[in-house]
Amino acid sequence: MPRGRVNQVSKARDFKKSFRDLLKYLKAYKWAVLLAVCLIVVGTVLFMLATRLVGDITNELQTASDDERAINFALVTKNALIALSFLITNYVFNYSSFVIMTIVSQNITYRLRKEISEKINRLPLSFYDHESFGDILSRITNDVDITANNLSSVVNQTFQSITMIISAVVLMFTINVPMTFVTFCCIPLSLLIVLLVVRFSQKYFRIQQNALGTVNGKIEEIFTNHTIVKAYNLEPRTMSDFDTSNNELYNAAWKSQFYSGIMNPLFGLVGNLAYITCALMGAFYAIDKVLLIGDVQVFITSVRNFNQPLSNISSISASVQNLMAANERIMDFLGASEEDPEDDKTATIENVKGSVEFDHVVFGYDPNVPIIHDFSAKVTPGQKVAIVGPTGAGKTTLISLLMRFYDIQSGDIRVDGVSIYDMKRSTVRDLFGMVLQDTWLFRGTIRENLTYGKEISDKELEHICKEAKIDHMIKSLPGGYNMELTEDSSISQGQKQLLTIARAMVQNSPMLILDEATSNVDTRTEELIQEAMDRLTVGRTSFVIAHRLSTIKNADLILVLRDGNIVEQGTHAGLLSAGGFYSDLYRSQFENK
Amino acid sequence: MLKLLKYFSLAQWIGLIVMLGLIFLQTQITMAIPGQLGTIINAVTDGQRDVIWKSGGIMFALAISEVFVIIIINYLSSHIGSGFAKTLRHKTFEKVQQFSMDEISGFSTASLITRCTNDIQNVQMTITMSLRMLVTAPLMAISAILKILQSDKQLSLITMIALFVLVALIITCVTIVVPKFKHIQKYTDDINMLARENLTGLRVIRAFNTEDEEEEKFDNTNKSLTHTQKVVENVMNLLFPTMNFLNKTLSLVIVWVGSYLIARNTIDIGTVTTFSQYSVHILMSFLTLSMVFVMIPRALVSANRINEVLQTQVKIRSGTGKTPAVADGSITFSDVSFAYPHGDENVLENINLDIKPGETWAFIGSTGSGKSTLINLIPRFFDVSTGKILVDGMDVRDYNLKELRNKIGYISQKTLLFSGSIRENLLDGNPDATEEDMWEALRIAQAKDFVETLDEGLDYNLSQGSTNVSGGQKQRLSIARALIKKPEILIFDDSFSALDFKTDQELRSTLSTLLDSTTTIIVGQRIGTIMNSDRIVVLDDGKIVGMGTHKELLKNCPVYQQIAYSQISKEELDNA
Incomplete structure (x- = not known):
């Protein structure tokens, strides 16, 4: 189906490169594409020949009536049957080429989506520091869709149009040269229209898109801030704000629609003028017996067949531009550099004891701006390490380094004496169970979420959940362990948090990382969790980011962070008596007593 | 869709009627052209040059006037489509503005946003594009059918057979394809959802080494989507070649059969040519019509979604608008119970509170204990199920909503600021605030220092979602916005959570010295934040399980003790 008229055209930065990239994907299907192109070309030529044969029938009718003889029905029937067979062949070829190209382009889009989804997991996390999720999602949906929609139609239409124009020109030349040149006059005229109208319509289209963006942005913001609008009686302000943008949108929208809507009628007019001129010239030639009526008929049909692809040029070129721009965005993403390969890394640790050593670690998200300058610390097996500091001090950074989400610039991190850089990332990550600040759960049952990536019997699972004091909570939910979690399932933030904690318990990793794990759980529930956690952390080295003083106090080692730096380390008592940043932080809560 | 028609203005109706007239005119012009061509062909066989000139002239005139008519139609339809979209957008927006939290949560904010943006866009597209086709195609088909029926019965019969084949094909395609559209939509949503899930769970997925599982889930949906797309497209591919x-x-x-008819002298060459042109028009019209019928159901879905919003009755409305005798900021809860409109269980049960003017009350309890719900009842974000709430001695339901909310400075749990300058955001609190008022409010909210370090100061532009300031800074700005209002009642819904202990403490001590006469309600998680309140209410499962000062509660409320001990060690509490 045709997708709109002159639509949004976005341009690729490097058209040639994007085209080459796309060709690489097409290459796997080169024979199929070649076959499709052949079918289109042959089919279109046969179609034009059928037009010629219909004209021959009319010629026979006219000469018969002019010569006042009986019509040669054998000739008419023969021509008609040949023409019919050409049309049938064209039909079969045409449809086959559509089917081939659809399959090819769908297979390519399948591959693109698959590659994007795999790429997501192979990119270093640092990539996502500067890339918004919305942007990546739009590649996987919009851009891939644009590719799917345009690829087959561009190939089909381009070759069909070219063959159509060439065959029409050949047919026209064989019939009458002066009339052919009259037809050619409409090319510059058509181009002029394209230039003028496209300039206007694109200008207003851009204005419209901007206005639409503003209006949608306003709607999103005001609807999201609904409570505030209500609480502060802001309705009159937001309403007039919105109306101003809505009016601007209206002004741009109708102009954009108007200009893009007059393109086709104007093309039609140029085509019609050429058509009528040729019809008139043909009529006089026919009276003068220079041409037969059938020839004139074939000619004016060819004029239509010549004009139609011409008017398609602008829409094809828009499709090509969109296709290349979309493809470029996809290729940019697929081409981003991945995490270093690590096939040569073989180090593993048998019977993990859980000593962790930070040895002169230097790290910065931007390698030129180190935020951890020279950090060394030793954690002995089974110790509980608390990481504290104000919001934004970079507490999660340390965790990210341990998990090898980010790689350090110099120094080393060793677990049981083995550098984590001598192990595969997956081996390192297996060493730690973790509970993150955001309670990420996927769509699926609670059971699937808890046994994530782990084979474990239902009985064991229940046992672990009982230990985590979450068994009761799960069973009280509709469906219990089989409850489907969806985006809008009504489980609270605290319940989600409990589930992620239980998930970490199921993992049963030798070491633990708790990233502000308890901050979303209410204090009573937290205490229950704390007990279970304490049982779990026995004998396990654990790293905890926490606000709660009770957690911090029980820690064997406290790392105090400020502005990304580790400014102090020691025990609660030691740090308090040192009278540094930690004691400031600690005392500030009870200063007024 | 029909229900939305009432939002057309009179001018739009007139435009619409004029447009229909013009469309009729356009089809008549288009239909006249093949007839002239037939006349020319017959004139050729008869050798009448003057007839050819005349018909040629008429054809030129027709072609040019056709374009003019189309351009005018286009002008009208652009105006009507965009104008209607503008009206709909305005009405929907206005309606949502009136919604209470109840209606908002019924739809969900995300869904309301889509309805007000994409859905209206869809309706507009359909109106500008399909409406014209919907009218033009049948008119064209009827005129063409009338023309051919006048000329020859046998040729008409052949055309009707072709038409029948086409219609049968269209119906078959549509019945196969339309149910599949739903599947495609679902798979596309799933693809989107899985990718989003993968992105938001990057760290967890890597920590659990489950990249392969995620990719497999994605691949399964990807395969289903690709397969369904292939089926649908290849069925739809049939239409144009056919x-x-x-x-x-x-x-x-027609020419073939026509040649036999010509031999019998029942028809001439010109008529045969004209005839085949008309029959092409008929087939084209039906194809166009079928495309419209594919487009309209989608627009109907959108239209219904918009209509749902517009038809929704707003439950919370202004009361009689009486004014209370005193305005001192007292709040009374008497036997208040509350259940969410679609929930079965009471979230709050038998709440009785008597908050005196100028007091500071704090509410604490576990997640889901109902503490945020309780304070949301005061500005009537929700209405009580039973019992009543009095502000300044008058039932909140009797107030003019605007007046009630003017009394209250509300700081939400999730900090919400508008894009725009800090100044504009503060003016939202009080449009008459002076520069001095603003700085004073910022000072109390502990935001003065950081605003001063900004080059633009008060004119610093906050981005949408205020991503260009930190969470703590956002919270302090929203507190300043409430303070500048100088309300009788201040409500903090867990609004200190993003502040570090130090700032939290400084802010509270400044507040307590300044706001002697302001009634202050605090919902909090941290004992440190609330321990100095005049009254602390402990909620558990929607019921009040303790009420008193910090010290009293420590002695006699087990729930409070549990919360407190998990945060502060026993000695410190005893010493406090």
Whole structure:
């Protein structure tokens, strides 16, 4: 189906490169594409020949009536049957080429989506520091869709149009040269229209898109801030704000629609003028017996067949531009550099004891701006390490380094004496169970979420959940362990948090990382969790980011962070008596007593 | 869709009627052209040059006037489509502005946003594009059918057979394809959802080494989507080649059968030519019509979604608008119970509170204990199920909503600021605030220092979602916005959570010295934040399980003790 008229055209930065990239994907299907192109070309030529044969029938009718003889029905029937067979062949070829190209382009889009989804997991996390999720999602949906929609139609239409124009020109030349040149006059005229109208319509289209963006942005913001609008009686302000943008949108929208809507009628007019001129010239030639009526008929049909692809040029070129721009965005993403390969890394640790050593670690998200300058610390097996500091001090950074989400610039991190850089990332990550600040759960049952990536019997699972004091909570939910979690399932933030904690318990990793794990759980529930956690952390080295003083106090080692730096380390008592940043932080809560 | 028609203005109706007239005119012009061509062909066989000149002239005139008419129609339809979208957008926006939390949560904010943006966009597209086709195609088909029926019965019969084949094909395609559209939509949503899930769970997925599982889930949906797309597209692919084939074959058969008719002298060459042109028009019209019928159901879904919003009755409305005798900021809860409109269980039960003017009350309890719900009842974000709430001695439901909310400075749990300058955001609190008022409010909210370090100061532009300031800074700005209002009642819904202990403490001590006469309600998680309040209410499962000062509660409320001990060690509490 045709997708709109002159639509949004976005341009690729490097058209040639994007085209080459796309060709690489097409290459796997080169024979199929070649076959499709052949079918289109042959089919279109046969179609034009059928037009010629219909004209021959009319010629026979006219000469018969002019010569006042009986019509040669054998000739008419023969021509008609040949023409019919050409049309049938064209039909079969045409449809086959559509089917081939659809399959090819769908297979390519399948591959693109698959590659994007795999790429997501192979990119270093640092990539996502500067890339918004919305942007990546739009590649996987919009851009891939644009590719799917345009690829087959561009190939089909381009070759069909070219063959159509060439065959029409050949047919026209064989019939009458002066009339052919009259037809050619409409090319510059058509181009002029394209230039003028496209300039206007694109200008207003851009204005419209901007206005639409503003209006949608306003709607999103005001609807999201609904409570505030209500609480502060802001309705009159937001309403007039919105109306101003809505009016601007209206002004741009109708102009954009108007200009893009007059393109086709104007093309039609140029085509019609050429058509009528040729019809008139043909009529006089026919009276003068220079041409037969059938020839004139074939000619004016060819004029239509010549004009139609011409008017398609602008829409094809828009499709090509969109296709290349979309493809470029996809290729940019697929081409981003991945995490270093690590096939040569073989180090593993048998019977993990859980000593962790930070040895002169230097790290910065931007390698030129180190935020951890020279950090060394030793954690002995089974110790509980608390990481504290104000919001934004970079507490999660340390965790990210341990998990090898980010790689350090110099120094080393060793677990049981083995550098984590001598192990595969997956081996390192297996060493730690973790509970993150955001309670990420996927769509699926609670059971699937808890046994994530782990084979474990239902009985064991229940046992672990009982230990985590979450068994009761799960069973009280509709469906219990089989409850489907969806985006809008009504489980609270605290319940989600409990589930992620239980998930970490199921993992049963030798070491633990708790990233502000308890901050979303209410204090009573937290205490229950704390007990279970304490049982779990026995004998396990654990790293905890926490606000709660009770957690911090029980820690064997406290790392105090400020502005990304580790400014102090020691025990609660030691740090308090040192009278540094930690004691400031600690005392500030009870200063007024 | 029909229900939305009432939002057309009178001018739009007139435009619409004029447009219909013009469309009729356009079809008549289009239909007249093949007739002239037939006349020319017959004139050729008869050798009448003057007839050719005349018909040629008429054809030129027709072609040019046709374009003019189309351009005017286009002008009208652009105006009507965009204008209607503007009206709909305005009405929907206005309606949502009136919604209470109840209606908002019924729809969900995300869904309301889509309804007000994408859905209206869809309706507009359909109106500008399909409406015209919907009118033009049948008119064209009827005129063309009338023309051919006048000329020859046998040729008409052939055309009707071709038409029947086309319609049968269209119906078959549509019945196969339309149910599949739903599947495609679902798979596309799933693809989107899985990718989003993968992105938001990057760290967890890597920590659990489950990249392969995620990719497999994605791949399964990807395969289903690709397969369904192939089926749908290849069925839809049938339409255009078939249409071309039928068109061309029909012309061929008409000439072929026509040649026998010419031999019998029942018809002339010109008529045969004209005839085949009309039959092409008929087939084209039906194809166009079928496309419209594919487009309209989608627009109907959108139209219904918009209509749902517009039809929703707003439950919370202004009361009689009485004014209370005193305005001192007292709040009374008497036997208040509350259940969410679609929930079965009471979230709050038998709450009785008597908050005196100028007091500071704090509410604490576990997640889901109902503490945020309780304070949301005061500005009537929700209405009580039973019992009543009095502010300044008058039932909140009797107030004019605007007046009630003017009394209250509310700081939400999730900090919400508008894009725009800090100044504009503060003016939202009080449009008459002076520069001095603003700085004073910022000072109390502990935001003065950081605003001063900004080059633009008060004119610093906050981005949408205020991503260019930190969470703590956002919270302090929203507190300043409430303070500048100088309300009788201040409500903090867990609004200190993003502040570090130090700032939290400084802010509270400044507040308590300044706001002697302001009634202050605090919902909090941290004992440190609330321990100095005049009264602390402990909620558990929607019921009040303790009420008193910090010290009293420590002695006699087990729930409070549990919360407190998990945060502060026993000695410190005893010493406090």
